[in-house]
Amino acid sequence: MATNGDSDHGAKAHFVLVPLMAQGHTIPMLDIARLLAGSGAAVTFVTTPLNFARIKSLADSVAKSRLPIHFLPLRFPCAECGLPDGSENIDVLPSRYCLASFLHACTMLREPLANHLRRNFPAPPTCIISDTGHPWTGDVAREFGIPRLTFLGFGAFASLVRYVLYRFKIFENVADENEPVSVPFLPHRFEMTKAKSPGNFGGPGMEKFREVALAEERRADGIVVNTFDDLEASYIDAYGQITEKKIWTLGPLSLCNRDVGETVARGSASNVDVSHCLRWLDSKKHGSVVYVSFGSLARTMPGQLIQVGLGLEASERPFVWVIKAGDRFAEVEEWLKAEGFEERVKDRGLIINGWAPQVAILSHPAVGGFMTHCGWNSTLEGVVAGLPMITWPHFAEQFLNEKLIVESLKIGVPVGVQQMTHWGVDDTQVFIKKDVVETALSKLMDEGKEGEERRRRAREHGEKAKRAMEEGGSSYENTKLLIQEIQAKNMHANGKLTM
Numbered sequence: 001m002a003t004n005g006d007s008d009h010g011a012k013a014h015f016v017l018v019p020l021m022a023q024g025h026t027i028p029m030l031d032i033a034r035l036l037a038g039s040g041a042a043v044t045f046v047t048t049p050l051n052f053a054r055i056k057s058l059a060d061s062v063a064k065s066r067l068p069i070h071f072l073p074l075r076f077p078c079a080e081c082g083l084p085d086g087s088e089n090i091d092v093l094p095s096r097y098c099l100a101s102f103l104h105a106c107t108m109l110r111e112p113l114a115n116h117l118r119r120n121f122p123a124p125p126t127c128i129i130s131d132t133g134h135p136w137t138g139d140v141a142r143e144f145g146i147p148r149l150t151f152l153g154f155g156a157f158a159s160l161v162r163y164v165l166y167r168f169k170i171f172e173n174v175a176d177e178n179e180p181v182s183v184p185f186l187p188h189r190f191e192m193t194k195a196k197s198p199g200n201f202g203g204p205g206m207e208k209f210r211e212v213a214l215a216e217e218r219r220a221d222g223i224v225v226n227t228f229d230d231l232e233a234s235y236i237d238a239y240g241q242i243t244e245k246k247i248w249t250l251g252p253l254s255l256c257n258r259d260v261g262e263t264v265a266r267g268s269a270s271n272v273d274v275s276h277c278l279r280w281l282d283s284k285k286h287g288s289v290v291y292v293s294f295g296s297l298a299r300t301m302p303g304q305l306i307q308v309g310l311g312l313e314a315s316e317r318p319f320v321w322v323i324k325a326g327d328r329f330a331e332v333e334e335w336l337k338a339e340g341f342e343e344r345v346k347d348r349g350l351i352i353n354g355w356a357p358q359v360a361i362l363s364h365p366a367v368g369g370f371m372t373h374c375g376w377n378s379t380l381e382g383v384v385a386g387l388p389m390i391t392w393p394h395f396a397e398q399f400l401n402e403k404l405i406v407e408s409l410k411i412g413v414p415v416g417v418q419q420m421t422h423w424g425v426d427d428t429q430v431f432i433k434k435d436v437v438e439t440a441l442s443k444l445m446d447e448g449k450e451g452e453e454r455r456r457r458a459r460e461h462g463e464k465a466k467r468a469m470e471e472g473g474s475s476y477e478n479t480k481l482l483i484q485e486i487q488a489k490n491m492h493a494n495g496k497l498t499m
């Protein structure tokens with residue numbers, strides 16, 4: 001599976017990737033692993049037994065293709081941190097109040113990881129790319145005298161806004177959660193409210209952690225961002241200036257998967273027969289289907305979920321609707337089956353219960369629109385597919401991504417969410433009614449001038465996204481440069497290069 005780099009000591013770039021164990025963070029890190037390994041570097045990918053089991057088929061295909069990626073599953077100390085057994089991913093935590101314990105458990109991976117790296121397998125480490133949520137990896141990098149690059153999982157616009165908000169404590173003395181406050185250091189005037197700001201994720205008790213993470217971020221040697229220059233140029237520049245760091249834009253990362261098999265293997269095993277799903281899409285008219293998914297973490301309460309379904313039904317359009325495992329409450333089951341929803345829409349609705357092969361679906365020509373929670377990976381996957389989107393942000397930086405989609409890229413129709421749904425909290429409020437869903441759908445799929453223009457812009461962004469990852473494209477070149485730079489630093493450190 002992994003190359004033995006002993007003969008390359010001092011020369012080969014060996015990246016140690018430490019993702020945060022949440023799908024929206026791990027999936028793009030897996031893509032980074034493929035990208036770097038595919039460009040000649042060695043990679044160690046840190047994981048845990050439960051998370052490794054989820055990506056078993058990907059690990060098998062990596063082994064078969066002899067990509068130099070070494071998966072390193074480290075035991076996750078649930079019991080020591082008061083977490084239920086198996087709490088190895090944020091998506092299985094019983095509540096958001098466990099997040100602090102989860103992050104503490106992550107810090108305990110430090111010694112096992114350092115011990116492993118001391119063995120110099122598959123080669124001496126030369127660079128750590130780790131999630132911003134793992135500030136402890138800064139110490140590991142310093143122990144080995146190697147650079148640490150951070151990865152946050154946001155796009156450049158959201159990363160920039162978040163950085164400015166935290167670094168300059170913009171909301172510190174703001175009492176009214178709904179008062180628009182001006183955010184400085186952006187390329188244009190920008191206001192936002194505390195209520196919609198990214199800091200609301202994770203709930204109370206996270207302030208201290210955030211400070212530690214920010215302090216380590218400021219010591220980092222660079223920042224990796226899943227975006228591309230043509231999409232967010234002015235924000236990338238501003239982010240580099242304010243952080244005084246090199247911003248490595250390597251995306252859209254999902255494009256490093258070259259076929260359906262590879263896209264399906266990232267994340268988890270699908271809960272639908274992928275070929276059945278693609279055949280179903282084959283039977284639909286080009287650009288006619290709406291794909292609806294709210295990502296891996298957002299919980300949608302039964303009342304709200306039913307309104308989404310009724311809106312889809314009223315739209316009379318074909319749709320693929322993903323209802324994740326955590327949203328399958330008894331009330332929803334009852335409504336889907338006994339109350340006849342599934343039966344009524346069976347000719348034009350495909351409901352996926354659990355995990356969907358999202359990228360494969362989005363890139364199918366029958367799909368013409370995406371109703372999304374605006375998670376950054378989903379956003380970028382929608383951009384790659386050249387799709388207009390209905391934006392339905394829930395929490396974290398999703399309201400910022402909505403701004404980018406609607407106001408900057410001009411490819412979005414906002415459904416009109418005004419309030420954050422708190423992650424992991426049972427919030428029974430219905431924010432958006434069926435009629436509003438229906439109106440947004442008809443606007444999105446509208447065949448008039450406005451809809452056509454939106455589709456045209458979306459297609460253009462999609463083409464630029466692909467160019468960024470092709471030979472000569474900005475992200476393609478950045479990947480090569482990153483490996484070269486790490487390799488040069490390594491040779492310098494080993495006295496093989498005088499700079």
Ligand code: UDP
Pocket residue numbers: 023024025027267293294295296297298322354355356357358359374375376377378379381
């Ligand atoms: N995803 C998927 N199938 C699903 C749900 C999500 O493949 O049923 C993938 C999706 O393609 C994306 C990631 O999971 O790559 C979700 O990340 P995102 O940043 O969009 O949202 P989050 O889940 O972090 O809120």
